[in-house]
Amino acid sequence: MENTMIKRKAARIAFIRSNTFQRLLLIAVLILLYAFFCAASPAFRRYTTLAYICNNMYYTLLLAIGVTFPIITGGTDLSMGTGLICYSLIGSYLMRMCGWPLWGAILATVLMGAAMGTVNGFGVAKLNIPPFIMTLGSMMFCRGMGSILTGGMSGTWPNYLEPGAGFRKIFRLVITADSGQRIPIPLGMVWMVLLAVIMTAVLNHTRTGRYIIGIGSGREALKLSGVNVVKWNMIAYIICGLFTGLAAVAYAGTFSNITPGEGAGFELNAIGAAIIGGTSMTGGSGSVFGAFLGVLLISLLQVGLPFIGLNANWQLLVTGCILMGAVTIDRLRKP
């Protein structure tokens, strides 16, 4: 009798510690927060705000999905934010100054991300440089490089009136209703969900994902099983780099201006989101879906706070606190 009680209690504690619980909690918080903003501000209730939230979060979402992989190996990537700006700046430069076609610029942007990921991966996996130092270096490198190559000028990608503007429709489709009202449709969300599903599959159902989890959870055991640990550790960073490249395209596709020197801090939102979503800082477990939810939370706050009269500085404060809070929870959840 007593035994079953203890068992039940243990099961309850295990559940509270589990990622499922954290995600359920997160969903509840999301709903409550949305309801709160809706109640506090009539303007927030509009459909366009919702569309705006979506539009605003694509790049963070891609970064968060990407960084989940290095975090699962027990590492991190700090170069994503400035990298994103760097790649999309260079992309725009290639298009505007070198006459590259749009698809060429998109491809180059994504590949630049992957290349930087490879460099990070090489430094971390092969040279054993602590991940946060290695990626800090590439963060600074990207910050400088983007400006150097473009001469410190802002970059733009084709806007709605130019040829090639079609690529913006990938993310935001505007349809004109019969009444003449223009309704934005956050089409990008579809691709994001699709990518999240694909990366969840990669994480849970391919060798790549399995070995990346293995590296974070039992590196030695994996090595003894004859798996090339260096290679798969590198691949985690390459995936992250690739997604940073994609995020650069999403950023270029949703915002009109790319300013050199921006971007620092994007990676912190992404890392914070991943950790809130249940990806452990110590490695070994993580969830793409959780990162997705984490980004929703951060974006909701970013967009919602101005509606209740709190400016961008509060956003910064809140995201900083969320990052710290998420790590503290992660720490406390581990006995």
Added chain:
Amino acid sequence: MEDVILTMKGIDKTFPGVHALNHVDFDVRRGEVHALMGENGAGKSTLMKVLTGICAKDSGEIVFEGRTVEFRSPGEAQEAGIVIVHQELNMIGHLTVAQNIFIGREPKRGLFIDDARMNKEAAKLFAQLRIDIDPKETMSNLTVAKQQMCEIAKAISHDAKVIIFDEPTAALTENEIEQLFAIIQDLRAKGYGIVYISHRMDEIKRITDRVTVMRDGQYIGTLITAECTKEDIISMMVGRVIYEDPKTENRCPPGAPVVLKVEHLNAGRLVRDVSFELHQGEILGFAGLVGAGRTETARALFGADPRDSGDIYIDGKKAEIHSPRDAVKAGIGYLSEDRKRFGAVLQKSVAENTTLASLQKFMKGIFIDKRREAGTAAEHVKALKTKTPDVEQPVKNLSGGNQQKVIIAKWLVSDARIMIFDEPTRGIDVGAKQEIYELMAKLAETGKSIIMISSELAEILRLSDRIIVMCEGRITGEMDIADATQEKIMAAATREIDQQRQAGAKEGSRP
């Protein structure tokens, strides 16, 4: 013999300072369980490491299925069909059982891993072994016993021909051991060659066919289990030769005051209801097998690990020890078995390490009085005959024995009255061992009280005034040096299991 599947002949292996394996012979037949026995440090693990390609041998020959082989990595040995079920389990906690079993060779369907097939294959393996484990369960949720069974399943799935069990029952409960034995017997019947490393005499008697005994890196002999007694094996293990003169009488005067009293100490799985007393000027030896809970007792006593319950009295007064800081204040010093991790700050100098635990004594105002520090360090270097060019030398440049002396100096400087030596001579060469022994004896003479944890019986018998034997977290024997023999200690170190087996038979399971 045609049913011999594996032969190791004249295996020789030297580590710096240690002749770990000295022309050892060993063979395994199809369908037998062959026990490999010996004290800690006898060379069993090294022999198995050589076999599975974790270390390279210096000389000798390994013949497997009629071919001379040389494995360069555990992977190659696995491929050939020699698999080891490790004492410390090598599992990836966040993955499921099936995922662990097939790690590194996942079946694929298209782009994806065929998890369904893996689960099915794993279930088949478990059915074959008659084990009830859900292949989809996360590894870290399983008990140690079940994790071990997964390792066995993994071994079989590798198409193994020889399976090595390294102390498989060390962390298992009674029922689990029964289950394991059933599996092993099953495997034997199917023709696998099984190497079984264990300290537990009754297990050896129960499930093995032959016993090979090693001692000090040498092959002593092989017996047919059914034709020998427990005593035969023990006498082969300890040998009749005593390397150094054992102590014959308790040198500690009968009326010596009790400096440390531990009552009903409980901490985790490996410290259960431990009570003992330590007298002034006494060397109290803690004997037992690896994993008997001696280090854990020391760490709990020292405040390095949390205590569940129990009281500690120093000089008759109850001491509140909740952190190493409290322990040091109370006059206890702990010399860890793992000097590199827990003992010395290797990068730093002899002088800095000497004053590490009592730096507050070397302050002149807010500054460290480096001259006094160096002076004290030099004094201790001289007194302990530490071999170092000067006290500014980083400790990492010193040999193991001299590193140990620096750590001893650290506790002497901090005025520790109670010193806990955990495996004081591990990794120290023979000549230096002698010096450490003399040093410890001298410390006891000058009134220090010493707890010495050692897995080497000769060391225990040579130094201790009194001996406490632990097994499975409990004290299973306490004897005066005058009454102690190697056989008695060995018997006590394995006693718990025998008693529990009897108790287990009555109760069905143990809590």
Added chain:
Amino acid sequence: MKIRIERFRALRPVRAVGFSRVVLTLVLILLCLLFQALSAIVNHGSVFLTYERLISAVNYGYFIGFMALGVTFVIATGGIDFSIGSVMFAAGLISGYCFRHYGFPMAACLVMCPLIGMVFGLVNGFLVSYVRLPSFITSLGLMQIAKSVGSLFTRTQNVSWPGESEAGGWFRSLANLKITLSGGRVLNIPTGMILLIAVAVLCSVVLHKTRAGRYMLHLGSNREAVHLSGVDTRRWEILAYVICGTLAGFAAIFYVSCYTTVLPGKGDTFNNEAIAACVMGGTSMAGGLASILGTLIGTQMIAVMQEGILAMGLSISFQYALTALILISAVIADISSRRRN
């Protein structure tokens, strides 16, 4: 063995300073000469090593220097602090705003700077040593918080500290004391350099002569061994972060006295330069080894590089990229030298 030690004894004076630091100084001089040559080529015969440039480089070295000195303590314990740049700016913003809008006396504002830094250091240190969070994450979070606190306090306005002729402008002589000579010539005495060296000496004393420094270094080498020797590791670890934060706040005074204006939401680029200066100077990322003198030389290298890049007419972006390369190569050098041992 014996002979080798004897031979090394002859090198004692060099060893005392540290071989790497001698090399580093040589590199610093070479770097100056290189810029001298390069700027002559690029800018058609102009000279790099002018008095103004030197002063400018030295000015840049002040605030980077104070931050680098602080972060040396944290790196010595095996941690890292990414928040220093933003903390410096937050201190400059908040105390400058108090001066401008609340009429605080200048002296009080100057005291406020290190105090604000100390508070941030305390928070960071608490999270690292007591809650046992990884320092790189807590300091990144704190970086965001410092940025936002500074901006919130000043309502996202720039804060300009008073100029030399304005009331309260005397504080600038902390960094550069300007004396007008009889002939109308202005003599610029780099008081900041004197202060930086004084603080460096103080840091060096704390790191190498006091219990706190000793334990910080030991913590970075082998935390477990120190803990098992009965040392309260948490107390010393938190102290390292407090020192780091305080010095970052102190750096703010020198930043504003050279550059007057503090922008809200910025400052995070400087911590990388401070960390790079530290690692270049021979402080090991793995902890346990630290050199104050090395940090000082590393700082000057960063400063000269920055000045050199500007002198060649290149944008500050080159500085970022170059610092990155230097940081990574310094860490690789550190790792490989440890592996050799």
